[in-house]
Amino acid sequence: MKKFVLAAAAALMLGLAAPLAQAADHLTLQLKWVTDAQFVGYYVALYKGFYKQENLDLTIRPGGPDINPDQVLAGGGAAVVIDWMPSALASREKGVPIVNIAQVFQRSGMELTCRKDSGITTPADFKGKTLGVWFAGNEYPFLSWMAKLGYQWNGPHTDITVLKQGFNVDPLLQKQAACISTMTYNEYWQLIEAGMQPSQLVVFSYEKEGVATLEDGLYALQGSIDNPKKLDELARFLIASREGWDYAIQHQDEAIDILFKYDTAGVLTRVHQEHMIKAVAKLVEGGEHGWGWLDPAAYQRTVNELLSTKSTPVITKEPVGAWTHAVWDKAFKKS
Amino acid sequence: MSRPAAAAALPLLAIAAGLASRALLGHAAPLPVALFVLVTIAATAAALFALAGGTSLAERLASPVLFGLFVLWVWEMLVLGLKVSPVLLPPPTAVAVAFGNHYRTLAADFRLTYLHSVVIGYAIGCLLGFAVAIAIDRSPFLKRGFAPFASLMSAMPIVAIAPIMIMWFGFGWPSKAAVVVLMTFFPMLVSTTAGLGEAGAMEHELMQSYAAGYWATLIKLRLPAALPLIFTALKLNSTLALIGAVVAEFFGTPIGGMGFRISTEAARMDLGVVWATITVAALAGSISFGLIALLERAVTFWHPSFRTPAGS
Numbered sequence: 001m002k003k004f005v006l007a008a009a010a011a012l013m014l015g016l017a018a019p020l021a022q023a024a025d026h027l028t029l030q031l032k033w034v035t036d037a038q039f040v041g042y043y044v045a046l047y048k049g050f051y052k053q054e055n056l057d058l059t060i061r062p063g064g065p066d067i068n069p070d071q072v073l074a075g076g077g078a079a080v081v082i083d084w085m086p087s088a089l090a091s092r093e094k095g096v097p098i099v100n101i102a103q104v105f106q107r108s109g110m111e112l113t114c115r116k117d118s119g120i121t122t123p124a125d126f127k128g129k130t131l132g133v134w135f136a137g138n139e140y141p142f143l144s145w146m147a148k149l150g151y152q153w154n155g156p157h158t159d160i161t162v163l164k165q166g167f168n169v170d171p172l173l174q175k176q177a178a179c180i181s182t183m184t185y186n187e188y189w190q191l192i193e194a195g196m197q198p199s200q201l202v203v204f205s206y207e208k209e210g211v212a213t214l215e216d217g218l219y220a221l222q223g224s225i226d227n228p229k230k231l232d233e234l235a236r237f238l239i240a241s242r243e244g245w246d247y248a249i250q251h252q253d254e255a256i257d258i259l260f261k262y263d264t265a266g267v268l269t270r271v272h273q274e275h276m277i278k279a280v281a282k283l284v285e286g287g288e289h290g291w292g293w294l295d296p297a298a299y300q301r302t303v304n305e306l307l308s309t310k311s312t313p314v315i316t317k318e319p320v321g322a323w324t325h326a327v328w329d330k331a332f333k334k335s
Numbered sequence: 336m337s338r339p340a341a342a343a344a345l346p347l348l349a350i351a352a353g354l355a356s357r358a359l360l361g362h363a364a365p366l367p368v369a370l371f372v373l374v375t376i377a378a379t380a381a382a383l384f385a386l387a388g389g390t391s392l393a394e395r396l397a398s399p400v401l402f403g404l405f406v407l408w409v410w411e412m413l414v415l416g417l418k419v420s421p422v423l424l425p426p427p428t429a430v431a432v433a434f435g436n437h438y439r440t441l442a443a444d445f446r447l448t449y450l451h452s453v454v455i456g457y458a459i460g461c462l463l464g465f466a467v468a469i470a471i472d473r474s475p476f477l478k479r480g481f482a483p484f485a486s487l488m489s490a491m492p493i494v495a496i497a498p499i500m501i502m503w504f505g506f507g508w509p510s511k512a513a514v515v516v517l518m519t520f521f522p523m524l525v526s527t528t529a530g531l532g533e534a535g536a537m538e539h540e541l542m543q544s545y546a547a548g549y550w551a552t553l554i555k556l557r558l559p560a561a562l563p564l565i566f567t568a569l570k571l572n573s574t575l576a577l578i579g580a581v582v583a584e585f586f587g588t589p590i591g592g593m594g595f596r597i598s599t600e601a602a603r604m605d606l607g608v609v610w611a612t613i614t615v616a617a618l619a620g621s622i623s624f625g626l627i628a629l630l631e632r633a634v635t636f637w638h639p640s641f642r643t644p645a646g647s
Contacts, residue, residue, distance in 0.1 A: 068601075068602045068603075068604070070422075070604065071422060071423075071602075071604060074420055074422050074423065074604075075420075075423055090603065090604075091422070091604055094421070094422060094604045094605070095420070095421055095422065096420070096422055096604070130589075135598070135599040135602060136598070136599065136602035137602055137603070139599075153590075154590070161589055162589065162590050163506050163587065163588075163589055163590070164587060164588050164589070164590055164595055164599070165587065166498065166501075166586055166587045170502060171506070171587075174502065176505055176506060
């Protein structure tokens with residue numbers, strides 16, 4: 001009798017809880033890379049329940065090598081993805097109706113790091129050298145810069161040899177390449193942690209060279225933005241994500257602790273994540289209107305940069321409708 | 336359906352298929368068009384079935400060619416009719432267009448991957464496997480010592496070996512050839528060792544009665560008897576070599592090669608080029624397999640597997 005009462009009580013509670021649980025909207029976020037401090041804001045928001053407060057049941061899907069977030073978006077695997085703008089614009093031109101709804105990284109963290117003993121001191125020294133870059137959508141800023149410098153990287157007579165580098169820094173450590181692509185928050189610190197001294201490296205920052213393009217931003221399909229219910233979900237997603245990022249930047253040690261809870265592969269190291277979160281914070285902050293607002297002038301600079309490469313254009317015509325402030329305004333604009 | 340009737344019906348079915356395609360692409364009223372397409376597919380399948388029994392060369396070639404065209408047509412209709420996004424699965428016409436537009440790139444990739452990594456790696460791997468098998472046969476010490484080590488090597492997954500080979504041999508084709516050597520070595524070793532045991536006891540005693548030494552017996556009796564199994568390994572290795580070279584390229588390469596093309600163009604959503612590269616790889620693999628099979632037929636014509644059954 002006692003067991004029956006307990007079971008009935010449990011069933012009643014579950015029955016009451018179920019409608020409450022069903023009320024939250026499901027949303028999937030596809031990251032551009034694996035779980036690390038590059039995406040700390042979303043993980044902090046998830047852990048601290050900011051998404052739950054906005055009545056969202058968020059699933060975060062980590063990315064990885066050769067996973068193109070735009071393909072996941074086109075295939076319906078996620079409602080919102082993180083991607084770089086050149087890759088998103090290229091996908092848009094291929095027919096995927098992908099739209100920028102927020103620009104999280106206000107500045108570019110991409111750089112080309114060279115060994116000092118390769119003799120490179122300025123971009124003019126790249127001729128005849130081997131340079132590494134990742135592909136899967138990350139190659140566009142690099143190819144754009146090389147075309148701007150006038151270097152032929154493809155075809156029978158090349159000025160530079162381009163390597164498809166893996167997601168590690170071995171080519172530079174083992175002198176298989178004179179320069180490799182690094183992010184200020186990731187691979188550069190991998191080099192330092194592997195034992196290289198800053199004095200042995202020459203770093204060319206894309207921002208300083210004037211060839212930077214916009215990086216981590218949030219993208220969704222046009223269909224989601226046209227649907228009022230989905231638009232509202234995306235706006236609530238932005239609100240909670242901003243809270244998560246603000247909290248993470250202010251409590252960086254706690255944020256790293258939270259990251260470790262989501263590190264299922266067990267590959268994160270504390271030292272590397274500490275470097276990463278500091279560098280990422282520098283990229284996220286400083287936006288004119290606050291977190292996530294896409295500056296149309298920055299967008300136009302990226303588009304001009306991409307259109308200016310005559311030899312192998314990333315995009316061939318000016319994109320129309322590639323970004324919107326509708327979601328950001330719904331979330332944050334005080335009307 | 337009798338064969339003449341099937342052969343006569345095919346031109347009509349082709350016209351019906353063309354009309355169905357036009358109607359679908361013109362987005363005419365859905366239900367009648369869908370029924371029309373289904374009936375055409377069923378009738379074509381029936382005709383192909385009826386044609387399958389023929390013995391003349393034309394009839395034997397007709398079935399696979401027609402079936403191939405049929406599959407391509409169904410693919411095109413499904414992709415266009417179901418409005419599948421071109422970044423997920425492109426129609427065959429898009430693949431053909433990509434072939435035409437990127438012909439030079441595909442040829443360069445083929446040269447780099449196939450003629451360098453695959454052919455050279457295949458040759459070295461098979462020769463090495465063969466040589467080690469002979470050495471094992473000669474030396475009982477090696478037989479006992481090397482066999483477990485060789486089976487350990489064969490169990491290593493190539494996605495684990497490839498990055499290590501790239502670290503050792505650099506980003507160019509030598510590292511891909513090294514992966515191919517590792518992949519083709521073990522099947523060749525096993526098959527040659529098995530083949531060396533194929534010659535029967537009576538034949539061995541005959542050679543002994545002629546006072547033939549080890550090497551004479553090897554060259555005149557045991558190796559010819561081993562040839563069928565060696566060719567099995569050669570055919571298997573031709574496909575393994577292609578797989579190894581393409582997958583090894585996913586892990587780092589100067590920007591050329593079939594594996595590089597597949598991985599980067601897939602990430603760039605240019606699936607027409609991806610499928611064009613896949614077609615080139617499939618053709619290369621099939622043609623090399625076929626060439627080795629032809630060579631096998633010429634060299635080991637005496638083997639029972641090549642005899643046709645009596646009366647057919």
